[in-house]
Amino acid sequence: METWQEILHQSLTTVDELIARFGLENLDREAVQQAIDRFNLRITPAALALIRHPGDPFWNQYVPTPAENVVEDGIVDSLGEDADSPVPNLTHRYPDRVLFLVSPVCASYCRFCTRRRKVGDPEKIPLNQFDSAFAYLREHTEVRDVILSGGDPLMLSDRRIEFFLKTLREIPHIEILRIHTRIPSHLPQRITPELCEIIKKYHPVYINVHFNHPDELTPEATKALNLLADTGAPLGCQTVLLKGTNDDPAIIKELVHKLLKARVRPYYLYQADVVAGGEHFRTAIAKGLEIIRALRGWTSGLGVPHYVIDAPGGGGKIPLLPEYVQSITDDEIVLRNYAGDVYRYPLPRDGAHPARNGTGCGENGHVDAENLVFLDV
Numbered sequence: 345m346e347t348w349q350e351i352l353h354q355s356l357t358t359v360d361e362l363i364a365r366f367g368l369e370n371l372d373r374e375a376v377q378q379a380i381d382r383f384n385l386r387i388t389p390a391a392l393a394l395i396r397h398p399g400d401p402f403w404n405q406y407v408p409t410p411a412e413n414v415v416e417d418g419i420v421d422s423l424g425e426d427a428d429s430p431v432p433n434l435t436h437r438y439p440d441r442v443l444f445l446v447s448p449v450c451a452s453y454c455r456f457c458t459r460r461r462k463v464g465d466p467e468k469i470p471l472n473q474f475d476s477a478f479a480y481l482r483e484h485t486e487v488r489d490v491i492l493s494g495g496d497p498l499m500l501s502d503r504r505i506e507f508f509l510k511t512l513r514e515i516p517h518i519e520i521l522r523i524h525t526r527i528p529s530h531l532p533q534r535i536t537p538e539l540c541e542i543i544k545k546y547h548p549v550y551i552n553v554h555f556n557h558p559d560e561l562t563p564e565a566t567k568a569l570n571l572l573a574d575t576g577a578p579l580g581c582q583t584v585l586l587k588g589t590n591d592d593p594a595i596i597k598e599l600v601h602k603l604l605k606a607r608v609r610p611y612y613l614y615q616a617d618v619v620a621g622g623e624h625f626r627t628a629i630a631k632g633l634e635i636i637r638a639l640r641g642w643t644s645g646l647g648v649p650h651y652v653i654d655a656p657g658g659g660g661k662i663p664l665l666p667e668y669v670q671s672i673t674d675d676e677i678v679l680r681n682y683a684g685d686v687y688r689y690p691l692p693r694d695g696a697h698p699a700r701n702g703t704g705c706g707e708n709g710h711v712d713a714e715n716l717v718f719l720d721v
């Protein structure tokens with residue numbers, strides 16, 4: 345059987361290989377080369393197998409297009425990650441958790457990558473400068489959650505992954521470790537029993553995977569997810585809302601159903617970032633809200649991700665919700681349910697004292713002492 349390293353080596357990495365596979369009529373050699381010069385090309389066999397024809401949802405994710413060379417509002421470091429980086433490879437933006445870039449490379453490069461300014465370049469995510477990051481984490485006792493990202497952390501060797509998990513686990517105030525990866529989709533063969541044994545030793549480990557389209561849940565990817573779920577790590581999924589790939593409620597609904605069947609909980613649905621080179625993936629905000637509205641109530645609440653904008657300039661993730669509140673007065677809140685029907689909820693009269701109001705028992709929200717005793721029995 346081939347190793348995952350051997351399979352990775354079969355990836356498509358040049359414009360000539362793209363042309364040989366898809367034909368010159370579908371590719372603008374010069375523009376594509378220009379895009380590759382800015383941000384690496386690599387498409388693993390698993391990702392390549394998803395592409396059926398030019399312009400389909402998978403072609404859009406992996407094949408460079410001339411649009412990448414056009415910058416309108418795009419920002420190189422749109423999330424301001426480098427400004428929040430106290431030492432190389434760490435971004436510390438939130439009070440109690442940090443993002444730790446441990447790998448410069450990915451198995452396949454997503455053309456919408458928000459970190460395309462450094463991903464693929466080992467000089468920008470240096471593999472030999474972790475001492476200052478570990479020192480920072482040991483010193484900052486408020487950090488209780490560390491996210492291993494990159495690039496893709498599962499591109500590292502087992503030995504190196506174990507080194508990171510072990511070193512972080514030895515820091516007493518770090519409570520949870522997270523691995524953020526697209527490997528189950530791009531290189532499912534990487535999820536080996538040996539890797540799973542390592543993960544099991546360092547719990548609590550949470551794993552967030554990345555799937556954007558239901559067709560990405562191939563039998564091989566699903567098997568990889570099952571192996572990861574069997575480690576005991578809770579699995580979440582981060583999905584990026586992408587024009588021409590998944591900007592459709594029916595597609596996202598099918599995606600979340602397939603994820604739940606694979607024991608993965610949808611976690612975030614990201615509005616595409618205003619990143620230079622990836623602007624053409626952006627959709628209207630109304631589309632994201634329409635998708636959430638099409639999920640909430642209509643399907644399992646377990647399958648409804650948080651729709652967020654990662655605010656340009658470093659504001660962090662900000663949730664967006666469809667409007668379910670029609671009005672609020674001193675007496676009541678008027679709500680629309682998922683199907684659009686209107687319901688009224690009377691507000692507590694004296695500022696929500698639970699013994700008097702708001703239990704839903706008794707007339708007019710009033711619960712008398714006798715009722716409470718009865719309920720206690």
Ligand SMILES: *Cc1c(COP(=O)(O)O)cnc(C)c1O
Nearest residue numbers: 435436437438441442443491661
């Ligand atoms: C997304 C992100 C996190 C994690 O955010 P959660 O909402 O806890 O998943 C942490 N740090 C940075 C810089 C991030 O971008």
